[in-house]
Amino acid sequence: MAEKLLIQGNEAIGWGALAADCKAFFGYPITPQNEAIEWFAREFPQRGRVFLQSASECGSINMLHGGAVTGVRAMTSTSGPGWALMQEGMSNLSNAELPCIIVLVQRGWNTTRHAQTDYTSVTQGGGYGGYKTIVLAPKSGQELHDFMQLGFYLADKYRTPVVILSDAILGQMMESVELQTLDFEPLPEKDWAVTGKKDSKDGNRRFSSIAQGMLPTPRHPNLCSFWEDYKNKLDSIKENEVRYETSQLDDAEFILVAFGYVARVCGQALLWARDKGLKVGLIRPITLWPFPSKIFEEKSLTGAKFLVVEDNMGQMIEDVKLSVQGRAEVHLVSSLDRHLPIEEGAIYPEKVLEKLEEII
Amino acid sequence: MEEKWIAGTPKLWRDIPLIIPFCPGCQHGTAIKALCEVIDELGMENNSVLVVGVGCNTMASVLVNVDSVMVAHGRPGDVASAMKRVLGKDTMVITWQGDGDTLAIGCEPTVHAAARSENITTFMVNNANYGTTGGQLAPTSVMGQVTTTSPLGRTPSHGYPIQGSEFLGSLRGVAYSARGAFTSPANYQKTKKYMKRALGKQKDCVGYSFVEILSTCPANWHMSPIESLKWIEEEMIPQFPLGEFKNVDKIE
Ligand SMILES: Cc1ncc(C[n+]2csc(CCOP(=O)(O)OP(=O)(O)O)c2C)c(N)n1
Ligand code: SF4
Numbered sequence: 001m002a003e004k005l006l007i008q009g010n011e012a013i014g015w016g017a018l019a020a021d022c023k024a025f026f027g028y029p030i031t032p033q034n035e036a037i038e039w040f041a042r043e044f045p046q047r048g049r050v051f052l053q054s055a056s057e058c059g060s061i062n063m064l065h066g067g068a069v070t071g072v073r074a075m076t077s078t079s080g081p082g083w084a085l086m087q088e089g090m091s092n093l094s095n096a097e098l099p100c101i102i103v104l105v106q107r108g109w110n111t112t113r114h115a116q117t118d119y120t121s122v123t124q125g126g127g128y129g130g131y132k133t134i135v136l137a138p139k140s141g142q143e144l145h146d147f148m149q150l151g152f153y154l155a156d157k158y159r160t161p162v163v164i165l166s167d168a169i170l171g172q173m174m175e176s177v178e179l180q181t182l183d184f185e186p187l188p189e190k191d192w193a194v195t196g197k198k199d200s201k202d203g204n205r206r207f208s209s210i211a212q213g214m215l216p217t218p219r220h221p222n223l224c225s226f227w228e229d230y231k232n233k234l235d236s237i238k239e240n241e242v243r244y245e246t247s248q249l250d251d252a253e254f255i256l257v258a259f260g261y262v263a264r265v266c267g268q269a270l271l272w273a274r275d276k277g278l279k280v281g282l283i284r285p286i287t288l289w290p291f292p293s294k295i296f297e298e299k300s301l302t303g304a305k306f307l308v309v310e311d312n313m314g315q316m317i318e319d320v321k322l323s324v325q326g327r328a329e330v331h332l333v334s335s336l337d338r339h340l341p342i343e344e345g346a347i348y349p350e351k352v353l354e355k356l357e358e359i360i
Numbered sequence: 361m362e363e364k365w366i367a368g369t370p371k372l373w374r375d376i377p378l379i380i381p382f383c384p385g386c387q388h389g390t391a392i393k394a395l396c397e398v399i400d401e402l403g404m405e406n407n408s409v410l411v412v413g414v415g416c417n418t419m420a421s422v423l424v425n426v427d428s429v430m431v432a433h434g435r436p437g438d439v440a441s442a443m444k445r446v447l448g449k450d451t452m453v454i455t456w457q458g459d460g461d462t463l464a465i466g467c468e469p470t471v472h473a474a475a476r477s478e479n480i481t482t483f484m485v486n487n488a489n490y491g492t493t494g495g496q497l498a499p500t501s502v503m504g505q506v507t508t509t510s511p512l513g514r515t516p517s518h519g520y521p522i523q524g525s526e527f528l529g530s531l532r533g534v535a536y537s538a539r540g541a542f543t544s545p546a547n548y549q550k551t552k553k554y555m556k557r558a559l560g561k562q563k564d565c566v567g568y569s570f571v572e573i574l575s576t577c578p579a580n581w582h583m584s585p586i587e588s589l590k591w592i593e594e595e596m597i598p599q600f601p602l603g604e605f606k607n608v609d610k611i612e
Contacts, residue, residue, distance in 0.1 A: 024446055050445045054438065055472040062435040062469065066411075066442025069429050074442075092432050194427045194443075196451045198406040207421065209430040215422055216378075 002180040009170040010035035012141040012177045013077060013103055014043060016148025019181045022101075023072035024050035026063035028082060031112040032168040033105035036077045050074075057082035061089030061102070068098040069208050071193025073152050077103035080118055081110065084126070090161060091127035092210035095226075099155035099162075101148065106167040108311075108335075113343040114168035115335060116260055119315035122163050123289040132234055134241065135163045135288040137259040141175035146182060153184040158237055165288060167311075169261045192219075243286035244295060248274065252281025254356055255299055257320055258309045259285050262347060266309050269352035280356060288316070296323035305359055309333040309352055331359055370396035372405060372425045380419065385578040385585025390542045391485050392420050394573075395456065398555045399426060402563075408452040409443060411436040413466065415458035416491040416577075434461050437469030441478045449479065449565050459486040459500040459572075463522050467499075470528070477533030477567035477611050481558045484524060484570070487577035488596060495580025500524070502599045507580075521599060525572045529605030532612075535567035538604040541574035541597065543589050554604065567611045574600060 007015070013036050017025070025040035027033075037053070044051040050067065054060040060076045067074030078086065083104050093100060104122060108115030122135045134154050136147045144166060151162040193199075194206045209215045213223030220226040245263075247270060249255065254273075258266040263284040273280040283299070285292050296306075306328055308317040314332050321330050333355050338345030369375075373396050382389050399408055405426060412421035414433035421430040431439045436455035444453040462470050462484040473480060489507050490496040496509040499522045504513045514521075529537035536558050540551025551573060558569035574596050576588035583591060 024442065026442060050442070052442065052445060055468050058435070059438045059469060059472070062432060062438035063442040065431055065435070066429075066439035067446055069439070070443055070446045072446055074446075088432060089435075194409055194429050195447055196407045196409055196427050200427070205425055206427045207430075208428075209421065210432060211430060215418070215430060 002178050004176055004178050006174055006176050007141065008035050008172060008174050009141045009144045009166060010105065010172070011039050012144040013148060013164070013166070014039035015177065015179050016145035017075055018043070018047075019145070019179065020073060020149040020152040022049070022075055022152065024052075024067035024074040026052050026054055026060045026067065026074070026076045027078065028054045028057050028060050030079045030082050032107055032171050033077050033079050033103070035171070036103065036105065057085040058089065061086040061093070064100050064102070065089060065093060065096070065098060068093065068100040069096070069194050071190040071195065075101040075103065077105060079105050079107050083118060083121065087127035090125070090133065091129045091131055093161045094131035094133060095129060095212055096208055096210045097159040097212070098208070099152070099159050101151045101155060101162050101164060103164045103166060105171040106165065108343060111343045112168070114311065114346070116167055116262065116311040118165070119288065119310065119312060120318070122165055123291070123319070132289055133161045133163050134158070134237060134290075135165055137165045137286060137288050138170065139260055139263045139284070140170070141173070141177045144170060145177050145179070149182045149184075153187070154241060156187045158233055160233070165260065167260055238290040241287060242290050242292045242294070244292040245284040245286060246295070247282040249281040249283070249299065251279050253279040253304055254281070254360065255304050255306050256280060256282045256309060256352065257285070257306055257316070258282070259288060259316060262309050262311055265347055265349050266352055268349035269356065272349065272353050273356055278356065278360065285316070291319045291323065293319070293323040296320060297325070300324035300328040303328070305329040305331070307331045307333060307352070307356060307359060309347060311335050311347055329359070331355065370400060372396035372400050374423055374425045376422065378422065380423070382416065382419070383579035385576055385588055386416070387542050387575040388416050388419065388485060391573050391575055392423050394542070394548065394552050394555065395420065395483065396424055398552055398559065399424070402556060402559060404452050404559070407450060408454060409447070411440040411443065411453065411455045413455070413457045413461035414492070415461050417456055417458045417461070417485050420456040434464070434466030435469055436461070437466060437473040437482065440480045441473050441476065444478060444480050452559060452562055453480045454559070455480065455482045457482065457484050458491065459484055459488070459524070460490045460498045463499040463524050471531070474528050474531045474568045474570065475533045477535070479562050479565055479567060481562045481569045483555065484572045485575045486524070486572050486600065487575045489577055489580050491577045491580060495577070500600070502595055523600060525570065525605045528570045533568055534570065534606055535561040535608055535611060536569035537606040538570075539572040539574070539600060539602050541592055541602055543592050547602070557607065564609075566609060572600070
């Protein structure tokens with residue numbers, strides 16, 4: 001059995017990256033992800049891997065561009081304000097089709113405490129151009145560790161940046177994590193990597209560009225051919241990579257919907273509700289993009305009602321409403337329902353149960 | 361008989377079915393020609409990567425027959441730093457940038473790559489304005505210079521030009537800093553020598569190296585090619601003197 005460690009979620013990111021054979025980390029300090037950048041500063045150089053502290057998150061994301069374009073697995077991590085600075089870079093990495101991981105440890109707008117306030121920004125694509133990136137939402141230290149490996153696999157498979165959406169609670173909480181190395185399907189060779197012509201198989205130079213379509217690359221001679229290929233890629237991700245978890249859905253008349261740590265809060269509420277004889281189930285989206293719309297569509301036809309629980313003022317609820325197309329009631333438990341109306345307040349399972357009983 | 365290349369299109373200039381979009385008399389083409397020659401003469405064709413920002417200079421990423429990356433406006437310093445650290449000392453990592461790209465939007469990556477003494481080489485083509493976007497004020501526009509965003513000329517209220525070579529030369533992490541121009545065949549040769557010295561510092565792993573190249577922008581200066589060359593000599597060189605500003609074999 002693999003080694004088990006009692007570690008913070010922010011450190012689980014590091015061990016997961018190592019298991020995925022990530023070769024380079026670039027980052028800038030920001031709470032609540034500092035333990036992540038400090039982990040990489042400590043552990044990467046001694047293993048012959050690259051750690052480089054940038055001068056801003058614009059720097060981090062462009063260093064990540066440099067790491068990824070050489071074909072090695074590379075990553076950065078940040079929190080909300082840094083994520084905002086990375087948006088031009090996200091557009092460019094998407095256009096240049098460079099695989100890499102960005103870990104976003106969310107905070108509550110500009111407080112350094114917990115919340116899930118960046119759902120819309122990560123799922124809609126906060127930059128320019130109309131790109132989309134795969135977003136994975138772990139709910140535990142173990143999943144942070146494992147999703148780093150899944151994330152790099154998906155990034156390489158589709159040549160796209162992947163976002164791992166963590167938050168202050170997942171990042172700071174200590175949990176037992178098994179350092180397992182996961183197996184994935186074989187991946188195509190990175191013949192596009194820019195490393196100097198000496199490594200080019202056909203002797204031709206390699207050219208990577210953030211303006212695919214304008215400056216012709218061998219893959220994309222013009223803008224519309226790029227758009228067409230890019231759209232096909234997104235369609236293929238939507239077709240093949242939707243991931244979600246369900247609990248007690250079969251006879252559910254009331255369905256809780258939550259991602260990240262809040263899904264665990266809802267897990268407790270679900271147990272209590274079932275004890276009371278209430279027919280409650282849970283859908284937990286794991287890929288926030290692509291959003292698991294089909295299961296919502298399906299369940300909306302059974303007459304079930306939905307209660308979306310998220311630690312923000314209501315962001316994922318938009319995707320749920322889009323998916324059910326007005327066929328079912330959709331309610332919300334938000335940050336305004338925290339047990340205390342302050343930074344330290346949290347959404348408790350008691351509150352979720354109370355709201356469920358209200359709806360019923 | 362062994363063939364020896366004497367003059368004409370450099371070997372590394374790619375023969376592509378694309379109209380080169382430089383305006384008549386623009387020296388971007390001359391600068392890219394010098395870059396091709398320097399890489400070729402140093403035998404670095406197969407182990408170099410070129411990182412290019414956004415501007416008229418972007419064409420270098422298409423024209424030079426080495427592995428190339430075109431990145432965000434101003435960000436070659438970040439991208440190149442990361443590439444060098446991943447690829448290691450045997451790959452020459454070169455950035456090719458405009459003056460706005462290097463010293464305005466790209467000031468942070470440039471200064472910090474230099475301060476970290478990254479083993480990369482930056483070539484900055486300084487045409488005293490933003491060529492691509494229509495000739496606006498740049499950090500290198502000279503005092504009094506009329507641009508589309510300083511229509512009455514650069515005044516103290518616009519601030520003063522940044523002398524990139526002197527400034528970067530003052531940083532501890534910098535191994536080499538020089539400024540050249542292409543106003544005469546002699547200057548062309550001298551500038552090429554600076555470019556080779558800069559790449560030599562990278563090859564010897566001494567630290568960050570930088571060469572600024574004064575260049576014409578006849579279209580936005582509203583001058584003929586000949587007048588443009590004269591303007592470099594009379595207006596730019598007095599404020600941006602040519603020469604070497606730092607040249608050390610070890611960062612102390
Ligand atoms: C983030 C961003 N801001 C602005 C631009 C628009 N832009 C393109 S090139 C350029 C200026 C280029 O000037 P310089 O770097 O001096 O190069 P030149 O064109 O003169 O060679 C600007 C402002 C951009 N592409 N990206
Ligand atoms: S705008 Fe200026 S820098 Fe750009 S190609 Fe024309 S002359 Fe050259």
